[in-house]
Amino acid sequence: MSQATSSTANTVQVGWNREEMAQRCAQDIEDGSYVNLGIGIPEKVAQYVPQGREVIYHTENGLLGMGTAPSSEELDPDLINAGKKPVTAISGASYFHHGDSFAMIRGNHIDVCVLGAMQVSAKGDLANWSTGAPDAIPAVGGAMDLVAGVKTIYIITQHTTKTGAAKILPECTFPLTGQGVVSRIYSDLAVIDVTGDGLALIELAPGISFDYVQERTGVELINAL
Amino acid sequence: MIDKRVASCASAVAKIKDGDTVMIGGFGEAGSPIELIHALIDHGATNLTVINNNTGSGRVGLAALIENGRVAKMICSYPRTANSLVFPELYRSGKIELELVPQGTLAERIRAGGAGVPAFFTKTSVGTPLADGKEQRNFDGEDYVMERGLKADFALIKAKQADRYGNLVFNKTARNFAPIMAMAAATTLVQANEMVELGDIDPENVVTPGIFVNEVIEVSNPQQESKLVKEGVIYPAPVELITNQGDK
Numbered sequence: 001m002s003q004a005t006s007s008t009a010n011t012v013q014v015g016w017n018r019e020e021m022a023q024r025c026a027q028d029i030e031d032g033s034y035v036n037l038g039i040g041i042p043e044k045v046a047q048y049v050p051q052g053r054e055v056i057y058h059t060e061n062g063l064l065g066m067g068t069a070p071s072s073e074e075l076d077p078d079l080i081n082a083g084k085k086p087v088t089a090i091s092g093a094s095y096f097h098h099g100d101s102f103a104m105i106r107g108n109h110i111d112v113c114v115l116g117a118m119q120v121s122a123k124g125d126l127a128n129w130s131t132g133a134p135d136a137i138p139a140v141g142g143a144m145d146l147v148a149g150v151k152t153i154y155i156i157t158q159h160t161t162k163t164g165a166a167k168i169l170p171e172c173t174f175p176l177t178g179q180g181v182v183s184r185i186y187s188d189l190a191v192i193d194v195t196g197d198g199l200a201l202i203e204l205a206p207g208i209s210f211d212y213v214q215e216r217t218g219v220e221l222i223n224a225l
Numbered sequence: 226m227i228d229k230r231v232a233s234c235a236s237a238v239a240k241i242k243d244g245d246t247v248m249i250g251g252f253g254e255a256g257s258p259i260e261l262i263h264a265l266i267d268h269g270a271t272n273l274t275v276i277n278n279n280t281g282s283g284r285v286g287l288a289a290l291i292e293n294g295r296v297a298k299m300i301c302s303y304p305r306t307a308n309s310l311v312f313p314e315l316y317r318s319g320k321i322e323l324e325l326v327p328q329g330t331l332a333e334r335i336r337a338g339g340a341g342v343p344a345f346f347t348k349t350s351v352g353t354p355l356a357d358g359k360e361q362r363n364f365d366g367e368d369y370v371m372e373r374g375l376k377a378d379f380a381l382i383k384a385k386q387a388d389r390y391g392n393l394v395f396n397k398t399a400r401n402f403a404p405i406m407a408m409a410a411a412t413t414l415v416q417a418n419e420m421v422e423l424g425d426i427d428p429e430n431v432v433t434p435g436i437f438v439n440e441v442i443e444v445s446n447p448q449q450e451s452k453l454v455k456e457g458v459i460y461p462a463p464v465e466l467i468t469n470q471g472d473k
Contacts, residue, residue, distance in 0.1 A: 060328065061401055063397075077451060078255050078396045079255075080253065084253040084307075095397055095400055097332075097400050097402065097403065098331075098401050099336040102333060105329055106329050106349060135317065137316055137317075141327075141328050142302070145330065148348040149329070149348065176352055177353065178353065179352035
């Protein structure tokens with residue numbers, strides 16, 4: 001690697017970018033699904049669900065049938081999503097209180113939830129709410145309810161931290177959000193399934209090799225390409 | 226005759242005592258009963274335990290109640306939001322207690338409290354620090370954590386419409402915690418954008434039946450929290466500002 005290349009290594013696109021990760025995940029959202037999308041990259045999944053699939057988005061503050069962002073005329077401070085951003089309601093939407101909203105989540109009625117991650121373990125444990133730092137203000141929101149109650153949990157995450165440390169580890173070192181809850185991980189480098197035998201790499205981002213991913217993963221991956 | 230209408234937020238909150246537990250509706254600003262909260266600040270009750278999903282925003286509403294030292298303990302799921310300045314500072318300096326509860330567990334604890342259920346088991350938080358010290362049981366091969374129902378002395382909530390029986394309708398996602406808080410509080414105080422006649426709300430469309438409501442105040446043009454925060458409004462207005470205005 002030349003000096004010039006390495007000095008710009010942080011900005012050179014390797015693997016999938018954020019949009020492409022969301023797009024890849026969206027391919028796995030089935031027609032007719034009830035879906036809850038976490039804040040950040042997961043929100044982008046809605047833009048990429050393939051044409052012809054009808055998907056209903058749930059936002060846990062009390063709306064089933066969340067639409068796109070409002071125009072300035074449509075904007076209503078009483079109509080927001082779980083990230084407290086203004087949204088719209090589709091034709092056929094419904095409003096409900098928090099008890100019912102979380103009964104949808106905790107009662108296994110939501111099909112898919114897409115979330116971000118700080119760490120994922122080999123057994124599908126998820127840590128995404130706290131680094132456990134003593135001076136941090138702890139805040140959990142609905143993350144623990146979602147992972148405990150939604151049938152399928154998809155994770156979209158950068159494969160490593162900003163400093164290059166593995167986020168996919170034998171055990172999470174941060175406080176857990178839930179144990180054994182993750183079904184599939186969409187990283188910038190690969191798609192990885194959590195199976196009873198371990199983590200199975202099922203797909204690589206363009207130009208990425210199995211070994212490249214393995215070097216950046218804290219556990220031994222099963223090659224299921 | 227049943228007539229739950231009262232004239233002012235001030236008279237409604239006057240019954241709240243030092244040390245009471247108060248549920249306050251709202252998810253962020255949506256559904257936050259800001260006029261009732263400001264009346265509670267004016268009333269002066271202190272050492273309160275407040276149950277809300279968040280800790281308010283800017284220096285108005287719930288954040289102002291906290292900033293004015295009236296809240297000894299918060300029970301909430303997400304105390305850290307954009308523009309939440311007051312709570313983090315007090316928490317770090319040990320001046321306010323926090324009971325952190327997963328959002329769905331918080332909702333279910335409130336619903337249970339309102340339905341006379343003292344405790345229940347849930348999968349949420351199993352294997353996490355938030356399950357520490359809580360009783361666990363295995364049902365049908367799965368582990369569950371025991372959580373207690375939550376009750377309150379008062380609930381302060383906001384509705385879109387109310388009638389004199391206390392039947393309520395809400396606006397969009399501003400509904401959030403209000404219906405379950407109305408059930409879980411001994412006394413529920415409601416600020417409604419519009420007071421309507423009995424029968425104007427189709428019985429099929431009543432969201433909160435009046436049995437869960439004690440007092441209703443019409444606040445026809447409620448303030449919008451985000452607008453106040455953007456304008457840098459502080460509640461109550463600092464004394465020097467009031468003096469300056471008096472000098473003019």
